[in-house]
Amino acid sequence: MIYRYIIIGGSAGSFQIVTKILSALPKSFNKTIFLCLHRLKHVRSGFVEALSIKSNIQILEPYDKEHIKPGKVYLAPANYHMYFELGNYMALSTEEPVNHSRPSIDLSFFSAAFTFKNNLIGIILSGANKDGALGLKNIKDNGGLTVVQDPAECQVKTMTTAAIQTTKVDYILTSDQIINFLLKLE
Amino acid sequence: MEAEETLAVPIEEIQLFIETVKGCSEYNFSDYSVKSLSRRLEKVLIDNKTTMANLVTKIRNNKDFLEKTVRDITVNTTELFRDPKAWHAIKYGILPQFKDYNTVNIWHAGCSTGQEVYSMLILLYEMDFFHKANVFASDINIQVLEEAKKGVYKYRFNIEYLDNFDKVIKENPYNPDEHTDVPYSKYFDINKVNDIIKMKQFLVAKPVFKKHDLVKPENVFYTKFDLIVCRNVLIYFNFDLQNRIFDFFHDNLFDSGFLLLGMHESMLGPITAKYDKRGLIYRKK
Numbered sequence: 001m002i003y004r005y006i007i008i009g010g011s012a013g014s015f016q017i018v019t020k021i022l023s024a025l026p027k028s029f030n031k032t033i034f035l036c037l038h039r040l041k042h043v044r045s046g047f048v049e050a051l052s053i054k055s056n057i058q059i060l061e062p063y064d065k066e067h068i069k070p071g072k073v074y075l076a077p078a079n080y081h082m083y084f085e086l087g088n089y090m091a092l093s094t095e096e097p098v099n100h101s102r103p104s105i106d107l108s109f110f111s112a113a114f115t116f117k118n119n120l121i122g123i124i125l126s127g128a129n130k131d132g133a134l135g136l137k138n139i140k141d142n143g144g145l146t147v148v149q150d151p152a153e154c155q156v157k158t159m160t161t162a163a164i165q166t167t168k169v170d171y172i173l174t175s176d177q178i179i180n181f182l183l184k185l186e
Numbered sequence: 187m188e189a190e191e192t193l194a195v196p197i198e199e200i201q202l203f204i205e206t207v208k209g210c211s212e213y214n215f216s217d218y219s220v221k222s223l224s225r226r227l228e229k230v231l232i233d234n235k236t237t238m239a240n241l242v243t244k245i246r247n248n249k250d251f252l253e254k255t256v257r258d259i260t261v262n263t264t265e266l267f268r269d270p271k272a273w274h275a276i277k278y279g280i281l282p283q284f285k286d287y288n289t290v291n292i293w294h295a296g297c298s299t300g301q302e303v304y305s306m307l308i309l310l311y312e313m314d315f316f317h318k319a320n321v322f323a324s325d326i327n328i329q330v331l332e333e334a335k336k337g338v339y340k341y342r343f344n345i346e347y348l349d350n351f352d353k354v355i356k357e358n359p360y361n362p363d364e365h366t367d368v369p370y371s372k373y374f375d376i377n378k379v380n381d382i383i384k385m386k387q388f389l390v391a392k393p394v395f396k397k398h399d400l401v402k403p404e405n406v407f408y409t410k411f412d413l414i415v416c417r418n419v420l421i422y423f424n425f426d427l428q429n430r431i432f433d434f435f436h437d438n439l440f441d442s443g444f445l446l447l448g449m450h451e452s453m454l455g456p457i458t459a460k461y462d463k464r465g466l467i468y469r470k471k
Contacts, residue, residue, distance in 0.1 A: 063452040064451050064452070065421075065454065083221060085219075091219060091222065091421065092451075093421060093422070094421075094448075095263070
């Protein structure tokens with residue numbers, strides 16, 4: 001199977017893990033990574049900058065209808081839901097928050113699962129609610145590969161535990177193992 | 187709203203809805219983004235506990251229900267001073283350009299329940315442009331316009347945006363030492379017991395609200411504009427319709443007029459040649 005797209009969801013406790021993953025991936029990494037992370041509502045800017053400090057890969061907050069390119073990281077903008085469209089571009093919306101979240105991990109995962117099918121890897125990291133569990137199941141149902149951060153390693157394990165309970169996930173990995181896994185995709 | 191699989195409402199049902207609405211009203215959803223329309227329609231079907239066949243029958247027979255459905259399909263998210271960065275662009279990048287104008291015409295296209303309009307009025311007042319500004323606002327939906335005209339909002343839904351008010355009105359992002367003390371009561375009354383924020387009468391009396399459907403290229407205000415604000419509206423349309431609207435805005439801006447879109451919206455393709463872009467701000471060439 002050729003995995004071209006990786007979508008990562010997380011909330012509380014995921015920022016450090018995402019930073020760690022991005023700092024370990026080489027500049028030449030040619031998959032597309034989507035990040036759907038809950039953030040505090042009043043922290044609306046500076047997130048890309050903070051993530052970029054240690055990343056070797058360019059991190060962008062996409063514009064509505066922006067074309068998806070390989071070797072980029074796209075971060076769901078604060079206060080928007082992020083979707084994927086056939087024709088390889090992204091769409092944003094300001095529809096109602098889902099489970100109090102906008103961006104909603106479930107919505108982005110559903111949309112990615114439908115659009116990218118078995119070319120997709122879904123990863124759930126540390127987080128404080130159940131968002132993402134149904135989305136990860138949908139990725140699995142659409143032929144994608146599912147990975148969850150080992151709850152034992154998570155700062156807050158609600159999100160990963162919910163994901164594991166909802167789906168028979170393919171891998172439960174520590175952050176170091178996630179990095180090795182991604183590096184081997186190359 | 188539950189998470190759902192994309193295109194949970196099949197394309198044939200979406201077509202049936204579009205054709206029905208087109209046949210019995212002036213609304214035309216043909217050029218809406220299919221995926222987002224599908225999500226909205228699924229929500230409508232779930233909320234009404236009905237099927238598409240029943241929905242379209244009811245739409246044909248009941249004008250009020252049609253209006254309500256239009257409201258439910260369109261996304262009405264709006265906040266006081268949503269995205270302070272965008273308001274900084276207005277405050278420091280756009281409005282100062284109008285300093286020597288005798289009048290300033292501003293159009294909020296797709297104003298929903300009006301929070302953005304009142305944010306603009308407050309900023310205009312603070313910058314001493316209020317008296318020479320003509321503020322126009324439109325939306326496809328009459329019900330949200332009626333709410334906008336009242337300028338009364340739930341306190342508990344909007345309380346967090348007082349923080350945005352502070353960022354835009356009281357603070358200067360370019361000078362952390364600057365702080366203007368502006369009491370909220372200058373512009374609105376907060377009634378915590380009744381859960382209400384009520385805009386002051388002098389603000390409520392100012393704007394002209396009219397129904398307008400961006401799908402139709404007609405100017406319902408019969409004037410050109412110095413600034414058009416259209417944020418997070420065009421994201422629900424397909425690429426072709428977006429470009430037709432950018433053209434329409436271009437025709438209805440005064441020379442060197444400004445256009446402000448949502449934080450994560452941009453123009454793509456040939457239309458970009460008609461505008462200069464600096465940061466968030468588009469300016470008519």
